[in-house]
Amino acid sequence: METFIRFTGRTFLTLTLTLAVGYSVAVHAQPVDTHIGPVTMEGELPAHESIAKLYAELDYQQATQSYLWALPLVSYAQWQEEFQNKLGARSGDLMVLTSYEDKLGVITANATTPYILGFVDLNETGPLVIELPPGPTAGGVGDFWQRAIIDMGETGPDKGKGGKYLVLPPGAQPPGDADKYYVAHSETMNILVGFRVLDPDPAKGKALVERFNMYSYAERANPGKTKLLSPGGKQWSGTQPRGMAYWERLHQIIQKEPVNERDRFYMAMLASLGIEKNKAFKPSAEQRKALEEGAQMGELIAKANTFAKRFPGAQFWPDRQWDTVLNIAEPSQRVAFYDQLWERSAWFYEAVTNTKGMVSKTPGLGQTYLGAYTDSKGKWLDGSQNYRLHVGPNPPAKQFWSMTVYDIDTRCLIDNPQRKADLSSRQNLKKNADGSVDLYFGPKVPEGFENNWVQTVPGKHWFSYFRLYAPTQAYFDKSWKLDDITPAN
Incomplete structure (x- = not known):
């Protein structure tokens, strides 16, 4: 039997016993101190009993980063869900928010001017036509990552003179008569269409809103009229949900949307946590723990990142x-x-x-x-x-x-x-x-x-x-x- 003792610059040693029959027995080195506590080692490698602890940390980190990454997507998905299930708005309807009570659900709403907005699922409509009347308005169309697709009104190509806009779903080609429209390409199937009336006269603002219309391009020869709705005193909230509800909303919207190239690594993180496109959301106990803790830490970091x-x-x-x-x-x-x-x-x-x-x-x-x-x-x-x-x-x-x-x-x-x-x-x-x-x-x-x-x-x-x-x-x-x-x- 031979004994070899190796000292390193650190305060631990590894002792390997080489037996006559040719087997080696590794003796545990001193644990590595980490922010999740000591990690037991076998020589240079984590001991087998440490593996689960390390994977739990990985899942927690993935959940925390995924929470922060998904904030704009979950925000719009939550807003859309509240409009549909609490306020009765369908795809293509416009919600008119004028009163203080109406706006209590909007994150950092402007309390001075009315909001006119609605969500449209291009899975249902295909290319969407928007008719914006002339007048003092500010707004636009945004995808569900809250990226502006095109501005409308005074800062848009119509410059307050109004006009027809055409929003194309991902991958759609412009039609032959595209020159009749201000054309915009969306990278998501769900979009938000919204604007504010800048005229201080409520009567003029109301008249302008009533002239607004949007409809499927396929129905352009005989379009219907956009339905205008109001919360009517009903309580609703566009604030991102907390805990597991956050991940449920994220899983729900992911099923409806294409995956952008820039997000594929985040989709890999979510897959490790039980959130995948075209698969049911059934997290294991370990995944659920990581998701709950990740949502908690993610929001704490979001608060620091936002307010400081x-x-x-x-x-x-x-x-x-x-x-x-x-x-x-x-x-x-x-x-x-x-x-x-x-x-x-x-x-x-x-x-x-x-x-x-x-x-x-x-x-x-x-x-x-x-x-x-x-x-x-x-x-x-x-x-x-x-x-x-x-x-x-x-x-x-x-x-x-x-x-x-x-x-x-x-x-x-x-x-x-x-x-x-x-x-x-x-x-x-x-x-x-x-x-x-x-x-x-x-x-x-x-x-x-x-x-x-x-x-x-x-x-x-x-x-x-x-x-x-x-x-x-x-x-x-x-x-x-x-x-x-x-x-x-």
Whole structure:
């Protein structure tokens, strides 16, 4: 019998006993310390009893990353499901959201203007014709990864003059009369069609909406009329579901959609977790544990990635707490050498939709968004505290500006007894002598500033968007600056 002892730079040794009959017996080395605890080793290899532990960690990591990757897809799938099952909207119907109650289900909705939107399943319709009437509108068509397919209205090719659009499903070729339309190609079978009416006159806005129509290209000779619906006071929520419901919604929408080339590795991760196209979702106990834990950690990371952004340049002014909330370089989510996974995850955790108008760099067109998640001292905004925001004279907005308060948990309009979430230049606000405005946020109304106040909810945190509609040059060159939200007595 021979004995060989090998020392390494670490504080463990491996002892191999070579027996006369030619067999070797490996003695366990010192365990490797990891963030999941010690991993027992056999020489350079994990011991067999460690394999299950390592695979459990792999599945947990896959679930966490898949959660973050799927946020935009699950968001739209959830929204579509709620429209269908709670509000009775079918593919091709338009939901008109005008009241405060209507919009409580929309993630970071604009409380100032109405939304008109609907989901269309191109599996059912084939190529889709959209007739947009002339008038002041902003909107577009997006696929289910929330990539803009084409803008409509003032930032679209019709430039507010209206026109006919044709949306083609994946792989479809343009028809012979494509020159009659603004043609757009979708990479998903399900799409969102939506727009906002920018005319402040409700009667004119209503008339414009009623002239909108969309229908299958195959029915163009005798099209029907788009059905307009309203939530009618029914509660609904477009917020991504939590826990296993998140994965159930993801599995459901994957069955309806083609797989993009860029997503095939993520589809491999999902297959390891029991989520596959053309297969039933029946996760094992081990897979279910990984999915539940991955969804929990994924959302925690999503919150950090959203409300404490670390993207270069996310902070709009270096001496202010305001962030540029939409950091996607262009609606395709693609830059030179990668797709913007983390920027995408942040935006679609806290918001929905993306159009070219939302990232326009042309003064006087589109809109822009600044987000505040903390006060001037860097502390989370607390619903039990009082705050003030000073808006200096001449905000750089050709149309109007608005300040909207959202619930941090749902990312929807704050659900307060006041039934009000926004303050805007379209409202009758009390102004200072120089034209500036002081806005107030807190659980109790500040005396003398009732019109300038949004009620917050004790026990809940909140965040806010400051929107500029048709931002002017002073926004882009940063010569106008917005104060931080400051604690107030």
